[in-house]
Amino acid sequence: MTAIFGHHAPVYADAGLPTFPVDTRAKKPRVKRWQETTLRHSRAWARSTELGAADGLGLLMGKRSGIVEIDVDAVGTAWVGAALDHFGDTPVVIQTASRKHKLWYTHNREGRHIRPFNDWPIDVLGEGFSICPPSARDDLETAYRFLHGSLADLDGLPTIREGAFDLRPTRAAEGVLPGMRNNAAWRYAMAMARHCDDVEQLFDDVVTWATAMPDPLPLSELEKCARSAWRYEATGRNFLGLRKPQFSLEDVLMDQLLDQPEAFVLYQIFRRWHGNRQHFAIAPRAMSEAGSPPWSRRRIAMARDVLIERKLIEEVRSPSKEKRQAGLYRLSDRLPTSGHNHYTPAPPTQRPGGH
Incomplete structure (x- = not known):
């Protein structure tokens, strides 16, 4: 080619x-x-x-x-x-x-x-x-x-569907009737908690959303909903809205590579064998022939590329086919942080933000 x-x-x-x-x-x-x-x-x-x-x-x-x-x-x-x-x-x-x-x-x-x-x-x-x-x-x-x-x-070619960028993370407040208000406000707070830096910001978001209710809840009730949701978020127990808790570096790495299991395995191999080295070689063909891991050369190369794209490893020297030289890499010092328990979910069964 x-x-x-x-x-x-x-x-x-x-x-x-x-x-x-x-x-x-x-x-x-x-x-x-x-x-x-x-x-x-x-x-x-x-x-x-x-x-x-x-x-x-x-x-x-x-x-x-x-x-x-x-x-x-x-x-x-x-x-x-x-x-x-x-x-x-x-x-x-x-x-x-x-x-x-x-x-x-x-x-x-x-x-x-x-x-x-x-x-x-x-x-x-x-x-x-x-x-x-x-x-x-x-x-x-x-x-x-x-x-x-x-x-x-x-x-x-068509244009992108109108409204495709309108994010509606929960049901519209306009349709929330008495008897449903507390539950709807709490679910909204749980969905929005991941996007907020603190409980005060979350409370402000909930209040703004709730003003569209036909019969808005008192501020004291909205504050209870916001603080309850924030406790779930802060302790890693907010599973509403496609969430999973992260308590360790392993959890963060797993979530970063949840959709790329082969890259996750390859990264663990590199950490195990090269965690104390400044840099190391990745030669997909030699690794495949040695059965470490027992994959094809192409699968190893693709998993390596995922790790580079997601900044989990860094390329020190590019591989050279002309020089028959393997590439050199090192484990990144800038590993992802957990943030608000973010993770890469499985493919959804609904439009983003919908219910």
Whole structure:
């Protein structure tokens, strides 16, 4: 899989899409001022011996391309289905080299939003760039591909469904009647506690929400609901709204990698054997042949990439196929913190924030 950019940039240019060469593994542009890429630039870079040999194509999201991307940062089809249900159908679905997915829609002034829904592994890319098919990962021996649709379908792309960014974490207060008020207020407080820094902020949120009730509760009752919810939150017992407690570093790591069990196992191996070293080599082929772990080279490489993406390990030296040299890595000093018992949930059965 060579000269991906040289062969395919002209195809994108013919479709009116300016692309630039990227290093697919590092996910970095290989040219400066890529934000100013034009069709003329794309065609010139494609003719360059050096840049045309690049293994990836970067495509500007937003006004330049007319495309906004929903980046589904999870393996498998369950999250793709949830995203399509929430954002609306689209004829263009892309599978990445690491088996994740991208959905393309017509740009409608969306910006760049990383994890706009706290419990969903989804980013909205209305700015910046995205790596597009058929960009290749030589180390994984796989490539980005159009799972559904193609460049020919871009003229018919829909916009993201109206209201997709409206977050309604609980039932509307307008519909809460006497006899339901305390329970509804408490459930709202439990759902919002994860987003608050202290109980006073939570109380303010609950009061604001409750003012829309046909017959609002007294402030004293709302304060009881807020303080009760905060006690659950502060002691790691708030399981409402897709929550799990975190009492140790192991809990934090598990939640960080709950959707990537192979990466979790690989990280534990690195901690066990290399926890006291400044850096260590990761050679997926040699590890596979040694049965440590007993996975294919590709599975080990993909798990390694997840650990890099989530900043659990850091690359000290990139692997070099030409020099037949393994990459060097080290365990990150900046491990994730528990925050308010955040975790990555399983794919939902409802739209984000709904009941």
